[in-house]
Structures are given as structure tokens and as C-alpha cells.
Amino acid sequence: MIRESNLNALVLILLLAVPLWAVFNDEPFTITLATRAVIFALAAVGLNIALGLGGLVSFGHAVFFGIGGYAMGIFAHHAQTYTPVMEVPFLIEGTKSMPVIWLVAMVTSGFAALLIGLLSLRTAGVYFIMITLAFGQMLYYFSISWATYGGEDGLSIYVRNEFPGVNTLVPINFFAICFVILCLVVLLNALLAKSPFGLALNAARQTPQRVQTFGLDPTRLKLLAFIISGVVTGLAGALFADLNRFVSPTMFSWQMSGEIMIFIILGGVARLCGPIVGAVTFVMLEHFLGGLSDYWHIYLGALLLIVVLFARGGLVGLISGREIAHD
């Protein structure tokens, strides 16, 4: 057994070491794969704030992933066509600036999470799962019908967005940006989990009524967690669109929501680096098994079954032990 903190450090070091190895061996595709894993991990770390800490089984987190993606796509599209995003009631120009696009992605995702959370959190259990799924499907079909931005075909962006002082076209540079963001969000997640808010949220997950007797409103706690979670997943969506230089309605699809959840279940619910381990495992399976068979999801399903049945704390729990009780 390895202590979870040591395992977390090892995971982050390996995640950094692989693309660095790829740089020296001139393997740009490996760097792209690592970047994909980091971005998926970021999306899952976002969901883990709601799912792991708050017990909110959101089956619609692709909404935020898609909003982040479209925020990037729309602003970059208008920047490359030299047209404004909107003129009335006020002028908003397109931009290729990553920080600005991230800000837009986070604010819009946060706002969407507020609205969805306000309605969804009136329910619990399977109803919460279904209502979040419904929101995901609403946005999915909306994006399909949104002809201005490519509809079902999606939207291609021909240049990578810019980050001050960094050549983002160099794969390792873009990886570094994503990796630093992931590390910052993991740190934020760790601080959040041990903060009075995080502890109260954890307590509200265990017994909502008991938390009320301490003057805390469990719905408000969960709503705030849902918003933070949506903001992080939205940021991941913007980075994912930048990586692919393409956005499409699939970013909003229920399969995407399911995949984000699979990353967490594979790695370990409520484990700090569980989503990272899950996302890396997923991307590796996708790459290696996907090359052997189009039906590689069968193997993913089998692995998921084994993890759920025999490793309650996910892969992280399997390696580091020390069960985190989670219901």
C-alpha cells in the first residue's frame, strides 16, 4: 500500500514526465494524448467537487463542458472572421486571448450551474440524476439546431488561441498550461475539502437535516458546490476545444457526461487524484485498445465492473487503501 498523498504526488510526476519524455523523443502525439488526459482530468476534478464532496450525482456535467467549449469556439470564430459576437445592446468583439476566453467560459458555466442547480437541487436521488441529464440533452439539441455556429457539424477553429508570453502552438507549451491549471484546481480542491465550507458540505452529504441544526442551509451549500464544479468543468471544456480546435454538439452529449463520471468512478470518488487516475486510464485504454478494436468500450465496461465490484475506492483506493466512506 502507498500512502494516498505519496500516490497523488507520483501521479502528477508521471503525468508531467510522460510528455517531457515525448519532447526528447520527438513524439508530439504522445503530448497531445497527455494533454487530452489532463483536460479530461480537469473536467472530472470539477465534477468530483459536486459528486465526491456534495454527493451530487450530476449526469449533466457535459452542459458545462459544452458551454466552455462553445465559449471558446464562438469567441475564436468571431476573432478569425473579424466579426463581432454581438452588437446589440452592446458591442462584444471576438478574441483569441485564452485568459479572456477562460473567464467567459467560467462565468457562463457558473451562471448555467446556478440556474440548473436552483432547479435541480429541489430534487434528490434519481430525480436529480434525471433532471441534470434533461438539461444536458436540452443544450445538446439546442447546439445541434444552432446553425450560426455549425449546428450538427460543429465549428472549426483554424488557429490556436494565444496566451501571453507562450507559443501555444508548441504542444508541450499547451500541455504545460493545462497541467498548471490542473495542479492549481487540485490544490483548490484539497483546500476546499478541508475548509469549513467543504467540511459542512461533506456533513450535509451525510445528514442534511443535522446540518440545518447548526444554522447551515444544505441546499445552499450544495448549490455553491455545484457552481464551483460547473466553473471548473467549463474551463476544461474551453481547453478541450482549444486542444482540438473544434467544437461540436458531442461536447454536450450524455455520453460525455457519462465519461466524466466514469473517470471519477474508475479513479475513486472523493479521492483527490481519483479523477486524474481515471482520466489517464481512460485515455490510455482509448488509445491502446482503440487501436486494436472499435469495440474497446467492452473492455472499459469490464474494467469499470471490476473496479465497482472489487475496489470501492476506485483505482486510487485499490493502491492506497484507507477507505473513504462514501454513500
Place this chain on the structure above:
Amino acid sequence: MTLLKLENVAASYGSSKALFDVNLAVSEGEVMALMGRNGMGKSTTVKTILRMIQATGQLTFDGRDISKLASHQVARLGVGLVPEGRRCFADLSVTENLIAAARTGPWDLARVTQLFPRLAERKNQRAHSLSGGEQQMLAIGRALMTNPRLLVLDEATEGLAPIIRQEIWTAIAQLKSETGMTIIVIDKSMAELSAVCDKATILERGKTVWTGAMTDLTPEISHELIGV
């Protein structure tokens, strides 16, 4: 000054009526025993005060009508509950249980662990691994961390070893003498209640049947109404 007042309070669990006419008043700085045989409505009265169940009648805290407030709003006004059965957050450590409930005020981690040194010894231990007595101390400490004006202790010594019960009663007495905290205690230990409480309210079949100073609670009355 009256801190908490219940007048003609009635409450039900669905179609089953549990409280018919509860009347009680606690003044600031007072320690009140809420007594009665099993099933007479003591815990339901506590749930009513915390608005955990719907009730009719007048409920005021610090002169403010609390009958329409949500549970967390009543708690925010300054009602701290130590629930029956402790109900600590099993997955959280001792310190985390305390921090999760913390609100600003004189009661902080240092002061709570000063009151219950055992909690300091177990600070990193998860609540589910504590003994019953330690869990009870944690439950009291957690309620104190909310910096309440009124502390409600529902069967705080139930099922504990005599030595631990004594520690809990000593802590309650300390709270009274050192902080002048207003407290409602539900318990069956007549001797300990007599030593700590200023007044008592006795419930029978969901109604207040006796209220007065603890010194006026004669053995005859307690035998007739409480059975001890």
C-alpha cells in the same frame, strides 16, 4: 428576560398527534429540565423548537416569532442542539466535526477542547471510531462551536458509563457557572438534574402538566408525573 417561549404548541407526525398543548419559557441564564416519561413529547418539543417538524401555537425566541422559520434560520438565531443519539458526522474527524459547525464567537476549538480534553487527544480520529462517551462530548462540543445562546441537550447522558456521565454533568455545570449559558436539558437522572437545573417543565401525553422551580419539585410530584 425570556429567551425562549412556547405557548399552546401542538405538533403531529403525519396524522399522529404528538404534542397537544406544550407551554414553556426559559429565561436568559437559566438551566431548565424538560422532563416526562418516555413518549410524552420531550424530543418532539425539541424538534419543534428547531423547526424540524411543523407545529401550531406560538414559538418565540428572543421575542421573535420563529414559527415560520426554517430549521437553519432558528439555529442561526442562536439555538444549539445536542441531538439524541449524538449523530456525529461519522466520516469526519473530531476536529473536522467541530470546524464544520463553527460560527464566530467565544467558543472555538481551543475552548471546546479545554472543556473536553479527551477530544484533543482524539482530534484526528474519525467520529465513528470514538467511544459513546467521546461521541457525546463531540456532539456537545459541536453544538458549542455554533456559539449558541440556548443549548438544548436531548438525552445527553443516555447509555453512557457512570464515569463518563459524571464528566458530562460536570461540563454542563461548568457551562452554567462559568458562562451563564441558557440550557434546556432532557434527562432522566433526577439527582444530577436537581444539582444543575434552576427550573423544570414536565410533560405528560404531549401537554405541560407542571412547571416551576427545581426546588419545588417534590418527590411526590416527580413520582406521580415522571415515575422516579
